[in-house]
Amino acid sequence: MGRSPCCEKAHTNKGAWTKEEDERLISYIRAHGEGCWRSLPKAAGLLRCGKSCRLRWINYLRPDLKRGNFTEDEDELIIKLHSLLGNKWSLIAGRLPGRTDNEIKNYWNTHIRRKLLNRGIDPVTHRPINETSQEQVASTTISFTATDVKVKVEEDKSMVVVEEFQELEREDFQIEERCPDLNLELRISPPYQSHPEKIVGPKNLCFACSLGLQNSKDCSCKIGCSIGTSTGNNNKVGYDFLGIKNGILDYRSLEMK
DNA sequence: AAGAGGCCCAACCGCATACTT
DNA sequence: TAAGTATGCGGTTGGGCCTCT
Numbered sequence: 462m463g464r465s466p467c468c469e470k471a472h473t474n475k476g477a478w479t480k481e482e483d484e485r486l487i488s489y490i491r492a493h494g495e496g497c498w499r500s501l502p503k504a505a506g507l508l509r510c511g512k513s514c515r516l517r518w519i520n521y522l523r524p525d526l527k528r529g530n531f532t533e534d535e536d537e538l539i540i541k542l543h544s545l546l547g548n549k550w551s552l553i554a555g556r557l558p559g560r561t562d563n564e565i566k567n568y569w570n571t572h573i574r575r576k577l578l579n580r581g582i583d584p585v586t587h588r589p590i591n592e593t594s595q596e597q598v599a600s601t602t603i604s605f606t607a608t609d610v611k612v613k614v615e616e617d618k619s620m621v622v623v624e625e626f627q628e629l630e631r632e633d634f635q636i637e638e639r640c641p642d643l644n645l646e647l648r649i650s651p652p653y654q655s656h657p658e659k660i661v662g663p664k665n666l667c668f669a670c671s672l673g674l675q676n677s678k679d680c681s682c683k684i685g686c687s688i689g690t691s692t693g694n695n696n697k698v699g700y701d702f703l704g705i706k707n708g709i710l711d712y713r714s715l716e717m718k
Numbered sequence: 719a720a721g722a723g724g725c726c727c728a729a730c731c732g733c734a735t736a737c738t739t
Numbered sequence: 740t741a742a743g744t745a746t747g748c749g750g751t752t753g754g755g756c757c758t759c760t
């Protein structure tokens with residue numbers, strides 16, 4: 462199907478943002494919140510397309526952005542996350558508070574790539590360069606394309622999700638093999654809550670239970686989950702990275718495209 | 719001092735996906 | 740179910756800045 466342009470390009474500004482435009486955008490978002498990017502420019506009196514506004518806000522104007530140089534710890538975290546996730550910059554950014562995907566992408570391309578090359582490591586495969594050139598080892602990397610993980614809560618699709626999850630589970634050992642020293646506390650958590658104690662409901666559902674498949678054969682937490690019972694020990698199982706370690710994937714916390 | 723070349727990063731573009739009608 | 744629309748993501752670009760000669 463054809464695509465219409467995201468905006469009327471003939472009447473929009475392009476290029477660097479002016480201070481006035483920034484101020485208009487900030488004050489509009491402060492007053493009305495984020496979202497509705499398509500209608501925002503007109504409402505805010507900006508001659509920009511919605512995409513441009515969104516990008517400007519997310520990458521530059523957001524108040525929670527951490528400006529300044531990356532720390533050594535952040536460097537290492539990015540490298541390790543990249544070795545697991547590849548160029549999934551938004552997922553990587555999700556683990557670095559105050560950093561944007563664009564910022565990390567730029568930083569990767571300008572600094573970290575070179576840093577790894579200097580260490581003799583291929584920035585794509587994260588393997589020693591000479592080893593990479595010797596042979597293409599048939600390795601499996603986790604891909605987060607939509608066809609790999611389709612998390613839908615709709616009941617009719619839930620079995621497909623479980624199958625795809627099991628596929629990820631089988632690949633788990635390869636992650637450990639590639640990063641034996643990796644202990645990033647990579648617990649993907651729900652979006653930040655200023656008052657987490659207010660969250661109501663079971664804290665750690667297994668994947669099947671999260672899909673509403675309690676008591677199904679795919680439920681991996683028959684002992685620990687016990688939704689709605691007083692016997693459930695919800696603290697037994699933590700949020701490991703993607704929940705894979707425990708065979709538990711909390712779909713609620715996955716950032717889906 | 720000034721020109722050339724490289725680096726950096728904000729912004730753009732095209733596409734994929736989700737959502738709506 | 741198909742078509743239309745909105746949003747988000749990753750790759751790429753271009754212009755300003757910095758360094759070197």
